[in-house]
Amino acid sequence: xxxxxxxxxxxxxxxxxxxxxxxxxxxxxxxxxxxxxxxxxxxxxxxxxxxxxxxxxxxxxxxxxxxxxxxxxxxxxxxxxxxxxxxxxxxxxxxxxxxxxxxxxxxxxxxxxxxxxxxxxxxxxxxxxxxxxxxxxxxxxxxxxxxxxxx
Amino acid sequence: xxxxxxxxxxxxxxxxxxxxxxxxxxxxxxxxxxxxxxxxxxxxxxxxxxxxxxxxxxxxxxxxxxxxxxxxxxxxxxxxxxxxxxxxxxxxxxxxxxxxxxxxxxxxxxxxxxxxxxxxxxxxxxxxxxxxxxxxxxxxxxxxxxxxxxxxxxxxxxxxxxxxxxxx
Numbered sequence: 001x002x003x004x005x006x007x008x009x010x011x012x013x014x015x016x017x018x019x020x021x022x023x024x025x026x027x028x029x030x031x032x033x034x035x036x037x038x039x040x041x042x043x044x045x046x047x048x049x050x051x052x053x054x055x056x057x058x059x060x061x062x063x064x065x066x067x068x069x070x071x072x073x074x075x076x077x078x079x080x081x082x083x084x085x086x087x088x089x090x091x092x093x094x095x096x097x098x099x100x101x102x103x104x105x106x107x108x109x110x111x112x113x114x115x116x117x118x119x120x121x122x123x124x125x126x127x128x129x130x131x132x133x134x135x136x137x138x139x140x141x142x143x144x145x146x147x148x149x150x151x
Numbered sequence: 152x153x154x155x156x157x158x159x160x161x162x163x164x165x166x167x168x169x170x171x172x173x174x175x176x177x178x179x180x181x182x183x184x185x186x187x188x189x190x191x192x193x194x195x196x197x198x199x200x201x202x203x204x205x206x207x208x209x210x211x212x213x214x215x216x217x218x219x220x221x222x223x224x225x226x227x228x229x230x231x232x233x234x235x236x237x238x239x240x241x242x243x244x245x246x247x248x249x250x251x252x253x254x255x256x257x258x259x260x261x262x263x264x265x266x267x268x269x270x271x272x273x274x275x276x277x278x279x280x281x282x283x284x285x286x287x288x289x290x291x292x293x294x295x296x297x298x299x300x301x302x303x304x305x306x307x308x309x310x311x312x313x314x315x316x317x318x319x
Contacts, residue, residue, distance in 0.1 A: 010254070014254060017253075017254060017274070017275055017290070018254070054257060055256060055257045055273075056256050056257075056273070056274055057254060057255040057256050057257075057274075058251060058253055058254025058255050058256040058272075058274045058275065059254070059256065059274040059275065125218050125230060125232060126202075126216065128232075129216050129232050140273075144273070
């Protein structure tokens with residue numbers, strides 16, 4: 001499910017099936033020498049999010065990306081978000097990020113999924129598609145493990 | 152009857168003529184607008200080419216990816232990647248939509264080792280037989296949709312999505 005009112009209606013009706021919240025974390029940097037890398041990483045993560053969303057539409061809700069700038073202390077920010085999201089009805093919460101400072105962070109009640117960013121901007125669609133499928137294969141076990149451990 | 156046109160007749164003809172002209176100037180665009188959707192070439196009937204050769208399609212479903220160019224969502228134009236499960240059934244080529252009829256996840260052929268020869272939905276363990284028939288007792292409530300299929304120059308082209316016609 002995407003974060004829009006229409007799909008939230010479906011969510012409300014089908015709550016029992018949709019038990020997973022996924023939150024992308026995107027860094028926004030506007031220093032001239034960092035801009036391109038920042039945009040590329042954000043492009044990759046959002047593309048991957050859309051791709052995973054399409055695969056698991058009926059079980060995951062994707063929030064809009066949590067964006068942050070360079071002076072934000074990311075671990076603190078992530079913990080704060082996790083704390084606020086505890087009030088949700090979701091059984092599983094995942095943070096999706098390409099930022100290394102979150103890679104090994106342990107947050108109570110949240111699984112952090114870290115992936116290295118791949119520059120997809122110059123790829124032709126078929127290659128992009130297969131890269132995304134590879135990435136999905138990498139992260140899939142993280143999701144399924146959590147899902148099956150809850151049963 | 153005199154062939155002369157009286158002043159009164161002339162005036163009424165002239166008024167009818169100009170009045171009719173003005174009325175048609177107003178009505179024509181209205182009629183045009185009303186008919187416009189009918190006159191638009193239907194975009195639904197278009198077939199999208201894929202890279203899948205028709206001769207290479209076997210009885211085992213394969214995932215065929217294709218890209219819908221320039222899909223417009225309001226002002227936002229984008230290329231949408233989509234896929235279909237394609238297999239051969241006698242002389243026919245069948246293309247099933249991978250969208251689960253439960254809540255819209257993407258199903259995979261033999262996606263679960265415990266259920267060979269079936270489509271599996273990883274979200275809630277939904278199962279479908281090869282022809283798209285949903286297995287009772289699993290969450291999906293209907294069979295997988297089908298794509299219209301056309302073979303052009305040896306390649307599989309996919310048309311619009313239609314309800315499953317293989318399951319009775």
